[in-house]
Amino acid sequence: MKFRLVSLLCSLASFTAFALPQAYVTNEKDNTISIIDMQSFDVVDTIDVGERPRGFILSADQRHAYICASDADRIQIMDLSNHTIVGDLPSGADPETIALHPNGTTIYTANEDDALLTVIDIPSGEVISQIDVGVEPEGLAVSHDGKMMVVTSETTNMVHWIDTQTHENVANSLVDARPRDAHFTMDDKYLWVSSEIGGTVSIFDTQTKQKVHTLSFEIKGVYRDKVQPVGIVLMKDSPYAFVALGPANRIAVINTETFKIEDYILVGRRVWQLAFNEDQSLLLSTNGVSGDVSIINTTSHKVEHTVKVGRYPWGVAVKWK
């Protein structure tokens, strides 16, 4: 009887380990990825990956993940059915973030140490182009129609607009100090960019490439220099954006129609990157200093779970397919 119970538990456990949805979190200082079961909100597995994993994205079919192993100077490809590394992409030195073109075969990566944007063709594993950008390129975003992509450079304080057909740098817009994350709105009309040291989020018109809005944040009891916007996510069907505010330990909830900041959600220390689950009912945040992930209800803005992961969680993505 005892044996049966144990084996039942074991099979349950292994079932749980592969049950979807699951969240993947890169732990920058542990060289691992934590996998969180999105039903039990437990860490069900921890996988070793390349040195200093940061950016993490899923392929469109969610069968593979692309991981920036920054100190290993490569992008690792992981087969998500068995969590094995099945290949590398030639990322150039120190890849920090990655973005996938909607065609599913072109991947962009920013090489922080070389002031370059590298464009890679996934099937052939070849570098198609390297484009000179500003110092310490960081945030990447591809428009939903796939025609335009942007890269932000942290020390140059710019958004570089790149034509995805010609790989030409077509425009450069100045933005507040130390731009980090960038996101196109669903209709591709606007681009949102966070500035960590500037303490702002800038909204650009993608036609004119001009700044049309600047959001700044004032939180009672939090010193203004601690408000450092980093990760941004925009909801698909609802007019809301969430912006992680770094050492302010909060996420701002912004109405994208009125540009009003409607709420601040208190999460873990040094909140960094954000991701939604499939129906966007839940938002996940990586909290670098406290080494955990907050799981937030996107309607009530309540933190429903806090999941301890590895040291310095950085990238996050949810797999549901």
Added chain:
Amino acid sequence: MTVHCSSTLLRAINFVCLKSAVASLGGVKHGLMKTLLLSTCTLLALSTYTYAQEIRSDIDTISILHIQLLQPSTPGTPSYLKRPVNNGVAGAAIAIEDANITGKFLSYQLSMQSLSAPTITEIKTQLNEPNYHNANAILLDAPSSDFQAAISVLQQRLPEAVIFNIANSDDALRTLSCGIPLVHSIPSYQMKADALAQWFRVKRIKEILALHGKHHNDMAFLSAFKQSAKKFKLELVDVKQWSDSFDLRRAAFSEIPQFTRTKTRYDAVFTADFDAQFAYALPFNTYYQVPVVGDAGLKSLGWHATHEQWGARQLQNRFTETFNRPMNEVDFAAYLSVISAATAIQQMTSDARTSDTKVGQSLALTLLNDGFTVAAYRGRPLSIRPSTKQIRQPITLAHEDALVTHAPLEGFLHQNDELDTLGNINTTCAKHNN
């Protein structure tokens, strides 16, 4: 040594020198070659070098001039603690590179020349050369004794240029900033002393023994620390000057306990020793076994190689890869000066950038404008104090192997800016001897 040079050869040597005067010969592996280059470079160090960089004529150029008054080295400083030959200018070189990547997109570029000499008179003579007359910003590395004279010369020769003090922490120099565009990018001793005092408060350390050497800066640091002690309610059990009478590298273990013996017990030792004459021998040798802070042990600095947060690791990597040595606070102050100038240039109109004589003036106006801030890997925007023209910045508390923390420490509050818990905010103005 006679060096017979054709002009091409001289240019080539000059180039090697700037790469190596600048790269501290780190890249040159061959011993003999190194010696040869060093001696050749020393000859040239007394004159000048121009940065071999591609200058485009079609975009606005802002000229930076690095001026170093060479100080005679004090005997007794261990060779491993001597300041690198490219101190400061190496940080500026990295900043120029960074700024020009940005400038490429915004049609401006920075160029840099460097001159060094042991006396003000020689600097003055060299400044007669027409190629220095277009300098818009000066990075000044000068000792307190010559500082005011250097400022006077610069005010005469290059009245429009913004001057950055990149290497001298002496608080007295902050009183020279009234009415002239003299910006202090290196933190003042008062900022450094306040940072240490905050750490003492947090650690509940109260009784301190203060030790100092003979250098002018040692007295300046000590006097700042006395101010901090008053402000943060610390007690100095004794103040002693190092007598300099024996070779510490052999006798430290027996001599330092004697030197640090006091009637009253202390909980920590503060030391001011600009020229590395004795402070390095204090840790683990003091009469009472206590932490050593200041110019040895726990140092309070504008920058340290162990600082990696807020993207600093990227800058540290770029620096170490280029110059084969860690980046120090003078390198960072030079970096910060150039990046501040570049940030100001971005905010200037193209007209203001090109009008021949007024570039320096508009640069100063933009820099000293109320809302001006600059991002420089310190986790918060840095601004300039209007009265002392000191760049507000956190102070890094670190020992050789690790970062301890950044001041201001949590809990030390100020009504305007937490960074104003460090250093003097206001100053009385000194008279200029123009």
